[in-house]
Amino acid sequence: MPMLQGQEPSAVAQAARVLADGELVAFPTETVYGLGARADDDAAVARIFGAKGRPADHPLIVHVADAGAAQAFCADVPPLAKTLMARFWPGPLTLILPRRPGIAAAAAGGQDSIGLRCPAHPVARALLSAAHALGVAGVAAPSANRFGRVSPTRAEHVVQEFGADLCVLNGGACAVGIESTIVDCTRLPPALLRPGGLPRDLLEAAVGAPLAVPDAGRPRASGTLASHYAPRARVRLFPDAAALSAALASRAADTLLHNVAVYSRSLSAVPGGAVLQAMPATPDAAAHELFAVLRALDATGVAEIWVEHPPADAAWEAVNDRLRRAAA
Numbered sequence: 001m002p003m004l005q006g007q008e009p010s011a012v013a014q015a016a017r018v019l020a021d022g023e024l025v026a027f028p029t030e031t032v033y034g035l036g037a038r039a040d041d042d043a044a045v046a047r048i049f050g051a052k053g054r055p056a057d058h059p060l061i062v063h064v065a066d067a068g069a070a071q072a073f074c075a076d077v078p079p080l081a082k083t084l085m086a087r088f089w090p091g092p093l094t095l096i097l098p099r100r101p102g103i104a105a106a107a108a109g110g111q112d113s114i115g116l117r118c119p120a121h122p123v124a125r126a127l128l129s130a131a132h133a134l135g136v137a138g139v140a141a142p143s144a145n146r147f148g149r150v151s152p153t154r155a156e157h158v159v160q161e162f163g164a165d166l167c168v169l170n171g172g173a174c175a176v177g178i179e180s181t182i183v184d185c186t187r188l189p190p191a192l193l194r195p196g197g198l199p200r201d202l203l204e205a206a207v208g209a210p211l212a213v214p215d216a217g218r219p220r221a222s223g224t225l226a227s228h229y230a231p232r233a234r235v236r237l238f239p240d241a242a243a244l245s246a247a248l249a250s251r252a253a254d255t256l257l258h259n260v261a262v263y264s265r266s267l268s269a270v271p272g273g274a275v276l277q278a279m280p281a282t283p284d285a286a287a288h289e290l291f292a293v294l295r296a297l298d299a300t301g302v303a304e305i306w307v308e309h310p311p312a313d314a315a316w317e318a319v320n321d322r323l324r325r326a327a328a
Helices: 009-020 042-052 081-086 122-133 153-163 201-206 242-256 283-299 313-327
Strands: 025-028 033-038 061-063 092-098 113-117 167-170 181-184 190-195 236-239 258-266 275-280 306-309
Touching: 009 025, 009 033, 009 122, 009 167, 009 190, 025 122, 025 153, 033 042, 033 153, 081 092, 081 201, 153 167, 153 283, 181 201, 181 236, 181 306, 201 313, 236 242, 236 283, 275 283, 283 306, 283 313
Parallel strands: 025 167, 061 113, 092 181, 236 306, 258 275, 258 306
Antiparallel strands: 025 033, 092 113, 181 190
16 A cells, blocks of 8 residues: 555554554654554454564564553553653653553463553654554554564665555654663563663663663563574674774685675775775764664675674663674
């Protein structure tokens, strides 16, 4: 179907009706585009798993219009979770909470916990509100791409993944560019399951203590598999500019580098015909463009993407997480 424009109320209303009817809608959030279905309909949720080729036991995040709407899905909201909701919703934060029995079992991957998020993107918020008015309590939505591949940050990326038949609500380029931070609130202290669009330091300041390290008993969560966010080209991480330069020189001595793309913060030139893309100097700017750059470099047809590892500090935690998984 033709792409719908999210700034048009009639388009949002049409997409909400598609969701209410149990069909799929791709829509923008401030992090990435999601592939959504009504979370209270296990058959509709099964269409997400089928379209993505995603294992049915790999849970989805349920997007809700506000903290009040989260009550439909969670059996209990611990005080600390309420604090985080009040401080960071709407925004790029997913909270793992006890799931209310009898609802969203498919979206939760069969677990007794569920991931909930209230997105900040105005188109997402309009869609969730319109769908809620039609009886849709919340929208389960992983990233709108084939399972394990690079997440989409523009509507055209979604069409590249699934074709033009899918209902896609266009809201422009995503502002954050990487997925939400996931915090497990089913335990004390809460644990950081996935770094993302909300930095660790802000969360720890709100919690008043360091976030725990995930343990073997943690709930399964979206985007936490060792290999994820991967383009078709092989991604190789180099610890610094010197190691990257040495590898380029070694490869150039043997053959042309026309099958290699380079994503670097430091290099201003590369030998042998390699494609060079400059990485931004700040983590927010790098996160905003990361997935779009991986898609663009992949589209050049190169066999490998060589990346200079960003700084190993807290500000770069989410970008480093995505790069490690892309290279796994």
